[in-house]
Amino acid sequence: MTDYTLRPWQEGDDLQLMQIWPDADNIQASVFRAKLGPDTDSPWQRSIVVEHQGIPVAAGTVYETSLHDARLWSYVEVAPDHRRRGVGRLILDQLRKHAATSPSGVSALRTKIVPETSGAGFAQWAGLGSIQRTRMVRVNAGALAPQPLRADDADRLDQAVEDLATGSLELTQALWDFYRSVHEWDPPAEQSLGRVNRLFLSDEAEAFGAIVVRDDVIAAQHDGKKGPISAFAVSYRSLDADAPGREIPEDEPTEVLLGYDINAPRAAEDVEQLLALLVAQYPVVFQVDDSMSVLSELADALIGRGTAEVEEEALVLADR
Structure with missing residues (x-):
């Protein structure tokens, strides 16, 4: 992991990531991608980026919503060429650290995935269990x-x-x-x-x-x-x-x-x-x-x- 560095979200990261990420696999990924952005306190959100040799290749975010406030929404995406190298784990660990500081005191995470996708496998590996199916x-x-x-x-x-x-x-x-x-x-x-x-x-x-x-x-x-x-x-x-x-x-x-x-x-x-x-x-x-x-x-x-x-x-x- 020495070639990878973690930092907060910066302006322009979305444009750079879209150049190396493939098209979103599904609606859920598109919605979460749109949520990636600068840190804010109202509503509370923290986003992070992982660079490889100075180029953004992965990102993640955690944020509160006023409608469902019992858990924090979270999302992690890693460019295909950089998966299975611990990058997702690096982001998730940092997101959990941010979650522990949320102003509401809520730290439990939730996410939404499509079955049999890479995101589904990662979320389940991370210990998140299914609480609802939606169609x-x-x-x-x-x-x-x-x-x-x-x-x-x-x-x-x-x-x-x-x-x-x-x-x-x-x-x-x-x-x-x-x-x-x-x-x-x-x-x-x-x-x-x-x-x-x-x-x-x-x-x-x-x-x-x-x-x-x-x-x-x-x-x-x-x-x-x-x-x-x-x-x-x-x-x-x-x-x-x-x-x-x-x-x-x-x-x-x-x-x-x-x-x-x-x-x-x-x-x-x-x-x-x-x-x-x-x-x-x-x-x-x-x-x-x-x-x-x-x-x-x-x-x-x-x-x-x-x-x-x-x-x-x-x-x-x-x-x-």
């Missing part, structure tokens, strides 16, 4: 037949489908309730509803629109209400939608966040109805964690029928 699932147009809304014996509709403004307090609360309930494996920090809206439903988050399914409408109408939200979908604009000359292919799926009331007795039916509406003409892609049991079972069923496919599967690994 990006593409559902083809027409994958589900339209399903009628439920009605009572007098043919009165007991369900309703409604477009809802992304600034809706009711929608924000429903989304946050869902998010917290399916992230017990990595509990989110307390957030104000205003911040939740900013993170998931704002123009800044590229939220484009929202549709909800309301259940028990008949009973709610007696009290002058609309009925509780049992399932919802939020659509998002592509990050490069406004790029000059960008033409969106007809088969490009719309990214959506699907959620549901985990206590609703017919949540599975309601989510399926909502998804059928979304894919009536166009494909969609959504993220599903194994902790989202209703969505996970629906995704498995569609994949089994050949009307959906996994675009990418990843594992969240963490210190235990």
Whole structure:
């Protein structure tokens, strides 16, 4: 290791590393690469670079997030020609030293990897264990037949489908309730509803629109209400939608966040109805964690029928 030196991140390191690193293997690597940067204290982050004979060949970072603050995100990447020489271990040891000084007092690490990649092998060697599987699932147009809304014996509709403004307090609360309930494996920090809206439903988050399914409408109408939200979908604009000359292919799926009331007795039916509406003409892609049991079972069923496919599967690994 005498030919390798460790130092803090410097301006221009990203350009030099991109010249020797191959294209990112997957979405996760792309996201982490974008996080590499100068040290900051708000939010707290430390990044380091390893040079070989004066040329940057590897880098790593560790940082806090305000949404999930029980662990620190971490990432290490080494140029292919310099792997299996202890460079990754050198970076990880330094990242753990930085983690021990984080202002929050949190030092446990987490990362996200794609199975059967070099990053997966290194993370598992480092002692990080899987705490969640997550998939990006593409559902083809027409994958589900339209399903009628439920009605009572007098043919009165007991369900309703409604477009809802992304600034809706009711929608924000429903989304946050869902998010917290399916992230017990990595509990989110307390957030104000205003911040939740900013993170998931704002123009800044590229939220484009929202549709909800309301259940028990008949009973709610007696009290002058609309009925509780049992399932919802939020659509998002592509990050490069406004790029000059960008033409969106007809088969490009719309990214959506699907959620549901985990206590609703017919949540599975309601989510399926909502998804059928979304894919009536166009494909969609959504993220599903194994902790989202209703969505996970629906995704498995569609994949089994050949009307959906996994675009990418990843594992969240963490210190235990």
